[in-house]
Amino acid sequence: MLRSLFSRKKKQQEVTILAPLTGVVVPLSEVPDPVFAQQVVGDGVAIDPIEGVLVSPVDGKVTHLFPTHHAIALTSDSGLEILMHIGIDTVKLKGKGFTPFVAVGDQVKAGDKLIEFQLETIRQAGCATVTPVVITNGDVVAEKQVVASPNVHAGQEPLMNVVVKGGTA
Amino acid sequence: MIQFQVTVTAEGGLHARPAALLVSRASQSRSTVTLAKGDKQVDGRSILSVMTLGAAQGDVLTVQVDGADEEEVAAAIKELFDKECKV
Numbered sequence: 001m002l003r004s005l006f007s008r009k010k011k012q013q014e015v016t017i018l019a020p021l022t023g024v025v026v027p028l029s030e031v032p033d034p035v036f037a038q039q040v041v042g043d044g045v046a047i048d049p050i051e052g053v054l055v056s057p058v059d060g061k062v063t064h065l066f067p068t069h070h071a072i073a074l075t076s077d078s079g080l081e082i083l084m085h086i087g088i089d090t091v092k093l094k095g096k097g098f099t100p101f102v103a104v105g106d107q108v109k110a111g112d113k114l115i116e117f118q119l120e121t122i123r124q125a126g127c128a129t130v131t132p133v134v135i136t137n138g139d140v141v142a143e144k145q146v147v148a149s150p151n152v153h154a155g156q157e158p159l160m161n162v163v164v165k166g167g168t169a
Numbered sequence: 170m171i172q173f174q175v176t177v178t179a180e181g182g183l184h185a186r187p188a189a190l191l192v193s194r195a196s197q198s199r200s201t202v203t204l205a206k207g208d209k210q211v212d213g214r215s216i217l218s219v220m221t222l223g224a225a226q227g228d229v230l231t232v233q234v235d236g237a238d239e240e241e242v243a244a245a246i247k248e249l250f251d252k253e254c255k256v
Contacts, residue, residue, distance in 0.1 A: 035189040041216055064221045071185060073217050081217045083185070091181035136217045 011166020012142055015078045017133070018110050019152035019159040020057040023049035026130055033088045036132040041083060044134030045146045045160060054084060054115040055155040056108040057133065066091070069098035072114055073136065078164050081137040086117055088128040097121030111155035133159065140165050170235040171243040175250040182225040185216075187249075192216040194245050200236025202246070 026046040031037045036046070060076035070090040073083045086098070097118035102108060122129050135141055143163040152159055179187045195202035195213035202213030206228055211218035213232070224230055234243045 033186070035186050035193075040189040040193045041185060063217060066184060066220075067223070067225070068181060068184075073220065075217075083217065083220075085185050091184045091186075094181075137215070 013078050013164045013166070015058065015076065015080060015162045015164055016158045017057045017076075017080075017082065017160040017162060018055075019047065019154055019157050020054050020084055020114070020133060021047045021049040021131060022051045022053075022152065022154040023047045023131075024151055025147065025149065025159070028132060028134070031088065031130055031132055032128050033132075036085070036088075036134070039134075041085075041132070042081075042134035042136040043138050043141070043144060044082075044132060046130050046132045047152065047159070048130045049086075049119065051154070052117040052119045053113060053154060054086060054117070054131075056110055056112045056114055057082060057084075057159060059109050060107075062102050062104050062106045062108060062114075065100055065102070065104050068093065068095045069100045069115060070095070070117075072100075072102075074108065079137075079140055080135055080162060080164060082133065083136050084114075084131060084133050086115065086129075086131050087122045088130060090122055090125075090127050093121065093125055093127070135162070170233060171239050172231065172233045173243060173247065174229050174231055175247065177224045177226055177228045177230065178250065180226055182228070183219060183222065185220065188216050188219040190249055191246065192219055194242070194249060198234075198236065198238055198242040200234050200239045200242050202242065203233040203235075205231040205233070 058076035064073040071085040
């Protein structure tokens with residue numbers, strides 16, 4: 001009861017961000033692109049996928065889908081803006097190998113399929129497949145913890161646990 | 170307030186990397202930075218907003234910088250569009 005009073009006072013909310021991909025968890029600092037590695041885009045973590053299916057990590061809405069379908073941004077119902085960028089430098093593939101299953105404005109549930117992609121096409125283009133998953137509005141984040149496990153399964157396991165600040169906190 | 174226009178030269182438009190560089194510079198400043206494409210106007214400090222502008226290669230954007238260090242910030246943003254945002 002004390003705990004609930006405390007959390008109500010702070011109006012904070014705990015949000016689980018599910019793994020959007022099946023693969024190996026990689027620290028952002030090891031991503032071969034300085035704007036991600038130095039957290040210019042935002043704080044988060046990356047996954048090097050072993051399967052070419054990106055699913056929604058949260059319940060929310062599709063805020064932006066790049067015209068080339070290599071990256072997508074969602075706004076979670078809890079107010080987090082999450083950007084997922086499939087591979088590095090993949091903008092140069094101009095959409096080749098990426099198939100979107102959603103459009104901007106769509107409501108999605110955690111686990112819903114967002115984009116299918118061909119890992120082989122990305123590799124053949126000489127691009128890294130490691131996919132940053134970052135929170136682009138870090139100002140609403142009070143705490144963030146990345147799972148300790150080295151591997152994750154898409155839509156089934158958490159990737160990050162985030163405490164979102166309340167509106168008045 | 171300083172207002173000027175820039176042309177997006179980056180192949181693929183203002184995708185994650187050029188947008189991140191721009192937002193990073195805007196966030197370091199003490200001025201407000203606003204980007205507009207046609208009627209759509211966004212806050213230059215929010216990477217998601219900048220990306221949702223959907224600026225493609227060749228698009229002309231109107232940039233407004235307003236605040237204490239506006240001259241310095243405007244110059245830096247012009248340079249970004251001339252150089253680094255080409256990637």
